[in-house]
Every structure is written in C-alpha cells, then in structure tokens.
Amino acid sequence: MKINGKEECNMDTMIRINQMSKSYNGKIAVDNLNFELEKGQTMGILGANGAGKSTSIECILGTKKMDKGEIRILGMNPAKDRKKLFQRVGVQFQEGNYQTEIRVDELCEETASLYRDPADWKFLLDKFGIREKENSLIKDLSGGQRQRLFIILAFMPKPDAVFLDELTTGLDARARRDAWKILKSLKEEGITMVLTSHFMDEVEELCDYILVLKKSRTVFKGTVKEAVAASPYDKFEDAYLWLTDDSKEGV
Amino acid sequence: MKSFCTMLKIEGKLSIRDMNMVIFAIIMPVVIITILGIIYGTKPAFDGAEYTFIEQSFGGLCSIAICAGGLMGLPILVADYREKKILKRFKVTPVSPAKILFVHLTIYSLYSALSVVILWLIAKVFWKFTMKGSILLFMAGWLLVLISMLSIGMFVGGIAKNSKKASIIASVLYFPMLVFSGATLPYEVMPDIMQKIVDVMPLTQGIKILKAATLGTDMGNLWISVILMLFMAIMFIIGSIKFFRWE
Numbered sequence: 001m002k003i004n005g006k007e008e009c010n011m012d013t014m015i016r017i018n019q020m021s022k023s024y025n026g027k028i029a030v031d032n033l034n035f036e037l038e039k040g041q042t043m044g045i046l047g048a049n050g051a052g053k054s055t056s057i058e059c060i061l062g063t064k065k066m067d068k069g070e071i072r073i074l075g076m077n078p079a080k081d082r083k084k085l086f087q088r089v090g091v092q093f094q095e096g097n098y099q100t101e102i103r104v105d106e107l108c109e110e111t112a113s114l115y116r117d118p119a120d121w122k123f124l125l126d127k128f129g130i131r132e133k134e135n136s137l138i139k140d141l142s143g144g145q146r147q148r149l150f151i152i153l154a155f156m157p158k159p160d161a162v163f164l165d166e167l168t169t170g171l172d173a174r175a176r177r178d179a180w181k182i183l184k185s186l187k188e189e190g191i192t193m194v195l196t197s198h199f200m201d202e203v204e205e206l207c208d209y210i211l212v213l214k215k216s217r218t219v220f221k222g223t224v225k226e227a228v229a230a231s232p233y234d235k236f237e238d239a240y241l242w243l244t245d246d247s248k249e250g251v
Numbered sequence: 252m253k254s255f256c257t258m259l260k261i262e263g264k265l266s267i268r269d270m271n272m273v274i275f276a277i278i279m280p281v282v283i284i285t286i287l288g289i290i291y292g293t294k295p296a297f298d299g300a301e302y303t304f305i306e307q308s309f310g311g312l313c314s315i316a317i318c319a320g321g322l323m324g325l326p327i328l329v330a331d332y333r334e335k336k337i338l339k340r341f342k343v344t345p346v347s348p349a350k351i352l353f354v355h356l357t358i359y360s361l362y363s364a365l366s367v368v369i370l371w372l373i374a375k376v377f378w379k380f381t382m383k384g385s386i387l388l389f390m391a392g393w394l395l396v397l398i399s400m401l402s403i404g405m406f407v408g409g410i411a412k413n414s415k416k417a418s419i420i421a422s423v424l425y426f427p428m429l430v431f432s433g434a435t436l437p438y439e440v441m442p443d444i445m446q447k448i449v450d451v452m453p454l455t456q457g458i459k460i461l462k463a464a465t466l467g468t469d470m471g472n473l474w475i476s477v478i479l480m481l482f483m484a485i486m487f488i489i490g491s492i493k494f495f496r497w498e
Contacts, residue, residue: 113257
C-alpha cells in the first residue's frame with residue numbers, strides 16, 4: 001500500500017497482520033486476516049454484526065489469543081511486549097469500560113497515571129469541548145460527550161497508533177460529525193488508526209483503506225474508490241452491501 | 252509507584268462515595284462496641300474473670316471490618332470490574348490489571364486497620380480497655396485473619412460468573428461468619444454444641460487468635476488455629492491465581 005501525503009521519507013510499517021486466524025469451539029471467527037498499515041494511514045474494518053470485526057481487533061491487540069498468524073504493531077508483538085507497546089498505542093473498546101461512580105477528571109487522572117508521558121488531559125477536555133464536564137459523573141454525560149471522553153482516553157498515551165472499535169455507534173448525526181472532525185485533526189498529526197464502523201459515510205470520510213469482512217472472511221481490501229469500481233454501483237454504501245450480500249458467495 | 256498512588260487515591264474516593272464499606276466496616280463495629288459498652292460497661296466477662304466483657308469482645312469486633320471487605324466488598328468488586336470490562340481495559344495499557352486489584356486489597360486493608368484504631372480508642376477512652384496480651388502477637392494474628400479473608404474474597408470474585416453470583420456467594424459467606432464466628436455474637440455465650448459447629452468457620456479460628464492475643468491467655472492450643480488459617484490462606488491464594496478469570 002502506498003502512502004499519500006507529506007510523510008514520504010518515513011515509510012515504516014506501523015501495523016502488520018499476517019495470516020491471522022481464530023476460531024471458537026471449531027467455529028471460525030477470523031479467517032486468514034492480512035493487512036499492513038503505514039504511518040499516518042487509517043484502516044476501516046467493516047462488516048455486519050458477527051462478521052468478526054471486534055474479534056479481529058482483540059486478536060490484534062492480544063486480549064484474545066489467536067490460533068495462528070503473526071502480528072507486529074510498531075515492530076512489537078502485542079502478546080509479548082505489552083508493557084512497552086501500550087505506552088505508544090491507544091485503544092477504545094466497543095463499550096465504555098469505567099467504574100459506575102467515577103467522574104470525568106478522576107478517570108482521566110487514573111488513565112494518565114498509567115503512562116510514562118501522558119497527554120495533558122485538561123487541554124484535551126478543552127479542545128474537545130467537555131472541559132465544563134470535568135467534575136461530572138461519566139454516567140451523567142450525553143452519548144456524544146462520553147464518546148469524546150473515550151477518544152481522549154485512547155489518545156492519552158500520545159500514541160503512534162490507535163484502535164477504535166465502533167466509536168460512533170449510538171451517536172446522533174451531529175455528535176458523529178464532531179467525532180470525525182476530532183479524528184481527522186488527530187490523523188493530520190500522523191497517527192495511524194484502525195477503526196471499525198457501521199457507517200459508510202464515516203468510512204468514506206476517514207479511512208484511506210478498508211477491509212470488508214463477511215462471515216469471518218476478508219471479501220475486499222483496498223480503497224473506497226476501488227471498492228466502488230469493483231462493484232456495479234456508483235455509491236460506496238451500495239458497493240458495500242453488494243460486497244457483503246449473503247446471496248452472493250465467493251467474491 | 253506513581254500509578255499505584257494515583258489509583259489508590261481515586262479508587263479510595265470511589266469506595267468512600269459508594270458508602271458500603273464506610274457503613275459496614277467503620278460505622279457498624281462502632282455501633283456494636285457502643286451497644287456492648289452501654290450494656291456491660293467495665294464489667295468482667297464473667298464472675299472472677301481478669302478481663303472485661305469489652306476486652307473479651309475486642310478481637311471479634313476487630314474482625315468485622317475485615318469480614319466486610321474480604322467477604323462482601325472484594326468479591327463483588329472483582330466480579331463487577333470484570334463484568335464492566337475494566338480489567339480488560341487495563342490489558343491494553345502498560346499497567347497490568349492485577350495492579351488495580353492490589354490497589355483494592357490495600358484499600359480494604361486500610362479500612363480494616365482504621366476500624367481497629369477507632370475501636371481501640373473508643374474502648375480505651377470509655378471503658379478502660381487495656382491490651383493484656385501482646386500487641387505484636389495481636390498484629391500478627393490480625394494480619395493472618397486479614398490475609399485469609401481477602402484471599403477468600405479474591406477467590407470468590409475471581410471465579411464467580413458475574414457480580415450477581417458473586418454477591419450471592421458473598422452473602423452466604425459474610426452473614427453466617429459475621430453472626431456465628433464470634434465477631435458480633437460472643438462465642439462464649441453460645442451453647443457447647445453450637446461452638447463445635449461454628450468452629451468449622453475459618454473466622455472463628457481467626458477470632459480465637461485475636462482474643463488470645465488481646466487477653467494474654469495461653470496460646471498453646473491455638474497453634475492449630477494458626478496452622479488452619481495459614482493453610483487456608485495459602486490454598487485460596489493459589490486458587491485465585493490459578494482459576495482467576497480476567498474476562
């Protein structure tokens with residue numbers, strides 16, 4: 001995959017997934033996943049619910065054990081170099097994982113304490129427009145505010161790479177646009193991102209490359225443009241639905 | 252170390268905000284010692300006893316907070332943090348999820364220590380309590396009880412399927428031990444047969460040690476209690492490490 005933009009002198013591979021497979025009790029959850037991502041690129045993993053998106057992310061991060069394959073993030077093996085790797089990699093899982101009665105500032109401070117050189121979270125709260133919620137309980141935030149907080153937490157290590165699992169699911173249109181704006185600005189800073197999403201407009205807006213999963217298998221890998229060109233349609237959403245159509249086997 | 256202190260501060264605040272431990276580990280023992288004090292004052296434990304009723308009850312009262320933390324607080328917290336995927340979140344940070352569990356072990360130990368200090372002050376100021384045995388021995392016994400109760404809690408929380416199940420198991424352990432091990436209802440007033448039954452509970456053995464240390468009575472036959480408690484603590488610690496579910 002080529003890199004577009006200004007970082008051409010620094011073309012190191014940030015993430016490399018090689019023949020990753022995972023099954024649960026004989027049922028295949030991820031079948032031979034492969035991709036590479038270079039610095040500053042964003043990859044969107046798409047697919048229906050149960051297609052294997054979250055399992056893929058978890059195997060990549062080492063929170064689930066893959067059966068087969070090789071993974072390198074920033075040149076490290078996530079299962080073995082966890083402590084070193086996660087100083088430089090931020091993660092947001094699908095559902096927010098926080099203590100029931102915890103406040104925004106408390107979760108930020110606790111998360112910051114885990115990293116050697118954490119981001120200035122007060123500045124980030126300001127930048128993302130939730131500074132006035134600093135002393136609120138997280139459960140009292142709106143969905144959009146909570147997602148913005150989770151983006152801040154994922155960016156707490158001043159990461160070189162971040163993984164965001166369905167970041168904007170459950171948000172209203174405006175909150176989603178706000179989240180995009182934030183992610184785009186972070187992308188411009190050269191952060192490599194892997195995200196999963198159900199929204200095609202979002203994927204078109206944010207992702208350099210997409211990987212479409214259908215029943216655990218990769219049915220498409222490439223750019224949004226290439227996906228549209230490969231299909232009989234002009235719109236990406238139609239192309240995506242065509243790619244993942246159940247009645248159409250073996251693309 | 253920096254992250255441990257920050258987490259201790261924040262998780263401690265959360266625990267106080269939750270109030271359960273404040274009520275069951277700090278306030279409850281104070282209420283009970285006050286009631287016992289009002290009833291028995293500085294009366295001897297029985298006719299001709301060299302120690303007061305309060306002194307006899309002190310060891311048991313000191314274990315109430317340990318019970319609340321180890322048998323009620325810890326198992327539910329561990330299962331809850333797993334269910335909410337907080338432990339899983341730590342897996343994608345440079346810090347091990349075990350660290351937040353150690354933070355909570357520290358918090359429960361602090362509650363228990365604070366409870367002992369408060370009970371000692373109240374008993375001393377109002378009812379002339381004196382430690383007739385050895386303070387060092389008391390501290391060693393207290394530590395043994397603390398470790399064994401926390402190890403039970405960690406084991407239960409570690410293997411329970413969810414926080415609801417953990418809370419059921421916790422209740423089954425907590426309430427009988429609280430009432431029948433001599434922590435609240437004095438062991439001495441129980442009929443012989445009942446004493447024999449409650450001897451099975453680990454906390455009964457623990458309280459015997461604390462009592463002997465407080466009153467300075469003969470430690471001779473208490474070695475069995477010490478060995479039993481030690482054995483149990485080791486078993487549960489190994490069990491928690493081996494069978495703990497992070498997810």
